[in-house]
Structures are given as C-alpha cells and as structure tokens.
Amino acid sequence: MAGSAKPGRRRAAAAAYRPGRSVRTPGPGHKPDKARKPWGQKLKDGGFVALCITGGMAVFVGLVLGPGRLAADWWHEVAPHWPGAGYGFALTVGGAWPLALTLAIWPLTRTNFKLRRARSVVLAATSVPGWAACVMLFALSMQTLRPKSRRGRSCSDGDSSFSAYCWVHAHAPYAWAVILLGFVLGAALLVGAELLRQRLGRSSSPQAEDSPAPSVT
Template structure:
C-alpha cells in the first residue's frame, strides 16, 4: 500500500465572530467593584463603635460591680437570690422597652415622629445597659490566672460564685418565666383583637330573591267515579 495512515489534523477553533460592546451604564465584566464612601465609613466605624458600646459595661464592672453584689444584692428583700430573680425578670422587659419604640419608626412617612420614637427608646436602652452591667459584674474572668485578690474580695465575681453558687439558675429561670408569660399575653391579646374585628364587621346584605314564592302544595283529592251497576 502506497499511502500511509496519517491522522487527520485537528481543526482550528473558529474565531469569535460576535463581540459584545461595553455599555456606558453597566460596569465591565473584569472591572472590580469600587467601595462607596458610605461603605468605607461604615467599615472604619465598626471597631470604634463596638468599643464604644462595650466601654460602659466595663466601666460599670470596675466601679460598681463590687457594690452591687457585695452590698445591694445581700440587702435586697429576700436576699441575693431574690435580687437575681428580679434582674432575670427585668431582662425581657427592658429589651422590649428598647425595641418596641424602634419598630414604630417610619422614616418615609414622618421623620419627626420617627425621631420621637427613637428618643422614646433611649430609656429602654439605658435600662438594658444597667441590667447588662449587673449581669456582667457577676461573670468571673475567663482565665483562672486572673482570679486574684480583687476577684475574691467582697462583692467580687469569685466571692459571689462561692457564696451564692446558684444565682445564674434563679436568674435564668426568672427570665424564661417572664418570656413565657409575655408570649401568653400576646397570644391572648391577638385572639381577642381578631374576634372583636370579626364581630365589628357588618353582616353581608341578603339579596332579594328573583323567584316568586313557591306555591304551597294542595292536598290531592282523588276524583270519585260514579258507581257502575253490575249487569244483572
């Protein structure tokens, strides 16, 4: 055989015949998205804002933590466990006092009213900080190496844990009990409002009937046929 078995060469890929033009209003596919000035400012303010939010709690623990758990809690009516129950019951209440006014804000409809609701939420926010500061003053340091003389002093976290070991159980139970109570009240209130709304709705007007009154059936009287005489 004269001809060799040569493999056919691979075809070259066809060149792209369609080229998409870049529209001026749309970003290029390969271009990176640039951050806006607001995004940059938000990124720069995250860490300072977090520190600013934490500082009041640290300040409260340093200056008033020992006084709260060393003097106020033991002198509370019912003792330190009653104080822990009171603090635990206040947790959901102060949270609602802060959040509920914020849910009423509508910037698009009325900015002055929204600012008024924001101002109304500030006492709830202050109460949240106060309760969180009391709870934070009860927490012991994470590392045992920090459990020094200040921690074991009167009113310190270590002293409070040794003297009242079940304060956190009482506080948590009080928090859960108040949450369950609030949910029950909300469910009961929503059920009453729904039933009152249904009762206030007017009854649909009855349409006049187009058909005439149905004729009363008359008793059928069988027709009496004359007596036929039998042929004699």
C-alpha cells in the same frame, strides 16, 4: 404617482450598523433610572448618619462606665435585702431581660428615616432607656460569673480585684442559672400577654351584621 413617497417629505434614514453593539429599546415595563443625588444632599445625609453614630457611641460608653461600677454595689447592698436574697435578685434580673430588649428594639422597627425622619428620630430616642436597661442588666449578669485566677490568685486568696465577683459566687453560686431561668419565664410571659392581647382584640372587634333573610312571596 402611485406607490411613490409624498413630495416634500424625506424618508427616515436607517440606523447605522455598529458591529459588537446591540441597540436595546425599553420594554413596556421598563423603569427609568433614578436621578442621582447631588453632592450636597449626600454630604448632609452622611453627616446625619455620622452624628447619630457618634452620639450613640458616646451614650454607650457612658452607660458602660456607669453600670459597670454600680453592678457590684447593687449585688452587695440590694441583693441581700431582696425577696429571696441573691437568687431572688437573680430571678428578677433574668425576668427583666425580655422587657428591656423589647423596649430597646421595638421602637427601632417602627423607624423610617427616608420618609419620616423627625418621627424616626423620636422613636430612636425612646429606645435609649431600653438600651440603658440592657447595659445595666448585662453588667449585673456578668457579676455572677466567677473570674479565672490570674498569676496563681483566686477567690480563696482574698484578691481585691476579684472581690465583687467572689462575693456573688460565695453567696449565690448558681445565680447565672437562675438568671437564665428568669429570662425564659419573662419571655414566656411576654409572649402570653401578646397572644392574649390579640385574642381580646379579635373578640372586641365589631362583628359583621347578618344579612336579612329573603322575603317569601
């Protein structure tokens, strides 16, 4: 019979109407939901992150306790014999800051723990010496700040708790300003060296060969 459904085949039932709920069909650009990680993988990732944080804190505490004691000795024993005495030593400390920060931060920008975990761990380990240098430089820089008097005592009273800071303030009172100057000069040198490296890289790259001239018939 013309216009009737084929025998033996049922028509699909219409979707039931539910008030207050709309049926959404995924579009052509729809992305499927990401599969959830199992609890075992979550615990493994969380344990790895906790281990890294604990190890980093242990290293940081060790570095703080060590340089904090060595900084005063360096100012007392090394700075007087340094070229330029106290101010020359302060200029060196300031100039070393940009290099130490670069060595500490640059390897971390190359890490990707999701795709290359082993390589990222190695890169993170290579940044530890840079952070150690930053902690030592921070301790040396803090020695240049004159402490506030406590309970009416000051550097002029010969307070033993201020002996390290008072020694630096007496021999190089403006060492903190020289450290800032050294930081600016060191950063300028690093930026200039990077620009020079990029310019040399572009000049040494192979140039495109000239296209042959068309023949005249």
